[in-house]
Amino acid sequence: MIVVGMLSGTSMDGLDVAVADLEIADGVIELTPVATSTTAWSPHVHKRLLALLPPSNTTIDEVCELDTLVGQAAADAAAAALAQAGVSGDLICWLGQTAYHWVRDGRALGSLQLGQPAWIAERTGLPVVSDLRTTDIAAGGHGAPLASTLDALWLAGPDRRAALNIGGIANITVVGPGERVVAYDTGPGNCLIDVVATRAGCPGYDVDGALAAWGHVDEALLAELLADPYYRAEPPKSTGRELFTADYLTKMLAVQPRALPPSDVAATLVALTARTVALACTGHGVTEVIGSGGGMRNPVLVAALRDALHPIPLRSSDELGLPTDAKEAYLTALLGFLTWNGLPGVTQGATGSTTPRILGRITPGQTPLRLPEPATAATTLRVRKTDRSR
Known part of the structure; x- marks a missing residue:
């Protein structure tokens, strides 16, 4: 599968996008980096995102507007990444822009990511996996750091x-x-x-x-x-x-x-x-x-x-073999690939959850959803080094 992974990190400096070629056989996932890019937020959106951060107060209409604006920007970035890479995508995974991560007394209670995935599905025609953190939090985890999933498979x-x-x-x-x-x-x-x-x-x-x-x-x-x-x-x-x-x-x-x-x-x-x-x-x-x-x-x-x-x-x-600036974007592509193949997106215990879950929700694209038969396991990640991965 050609999977686009996208996120905007806690630095809020822009959208990181990675296009990955992923396949799985006998528990081994092979990831071939295809292309990466970073798109800066417009000054207007960036200023409004920073203004959301605690201890600032905001309004529900501001949250709604940013949810749309961030989703539209992510949709444009995904379409541009596929066009620049010269490939047709199969799936997009969108980790979103974290607006608030709710932790109390050492326990994660919720996490809100902005960027409505419907805009991405509409713009690209591809299904979108999103809202990955909440599934893990509902199962007792912290919803972070999700990088542990890639790391556990990659560095074993x-x-x-x-x-x-x-x-x-x-x-x-x-x-x-x-x-x-x-x-x-x-x-x-x-x-x-x-x-x-x-x-x-x-x-x-x-x-x-x-x-x-x-x-x-x-x-x-x-x-x-x-x-x-x-x-x-x-x-x-x-x-x-x-x-x-x-x-x-x-x-x-x-x-x-x-x-x-x-x-x-x-x-x-x-x-x-x-x-x-x-x-x-x-x-x-x-x-x-x-x-x-x-x-x-x-x-x-x-x-x-x-x-x-x-x-x-x-x-x-x-x-x-994984670009320093794009590792988390490739992680996001991997998480979407795992969800699509019916595999948990969190290694047991890594985020505090003892019950790993298949992460996120799927927004259909322009064609009916046809998920593959669930894979049995993922034990190892191999990264193929290419000129594009540098």
Whole structure:
């Protein structure tokens, strides 16, 4: 099947799209990367999406309008990706734009993604799998990090390894021989760094880590940040920009004994991400970390991660055939493929759910739905390296 995977991450910087050729035989899924692209949100939509974030208040008409606008933008991005790749698609999987992830007392109670899938089905004529997180939450899981599904199949082997994704929030999946997969959000990835960079006049994020490179880590601020109870909570756990908001950072800075320049704040936030990721990885005794996500394009953050993880090596997912910037989009394509073939989209225990479920709901395209006979199992994921996968 040719499957288009699409999402917009917690950084809210645009739509990531991946076109994948997927097939399954004898429990082995083979994924061939076909094409990837990123489409920035229009300034108007981007501003309105950011305005939804807590602690802001909103209205139901604003939610309805954004649900439509995001769905229409996703529809255009999917159609453009298929046209540019020169292929006819069979299925689209749309993870949506998370507007709110509801966690209380360590338990996930709900998660709202915007982007009405009917617009995608109408624009492309293809069936759309969407609303994947809620199924897992209803079954007792956190609905995140869903990257654990790809990681568990992809990294299975004799070594205990961690897959790390650094978007707005950072998450890890720990995979070891004969062990239950462990996966959870470690804390902020880029989201707080983006806040201070924007306040300093950068274009929404710290380009190449230039702001942080000028700064020095403030140990007092770092200690205050590390004292957050989230880091001491045991997995399974998940978080988002509902906790690590711009106001959260403002309050942390307000209690510091002196005003810090933006460069020092950025450097300290880089240290926070590196330290919390490294503490999580070393706590699980991993022998290697495979990194992906936008944070891997920040050389200052990558250097801090390497230092914090030492002597554990940090590799890029590019080295294993999945583009760093598009790994989560390929994950989304995989999740849709699993749903279409009647297979659970969550590895048992990875998100806290003990009862893996077939994820999401399916919006029909322009032809009647004809699902295949359910596959019996998926045990391994093989990624075929191609020129397009780099």
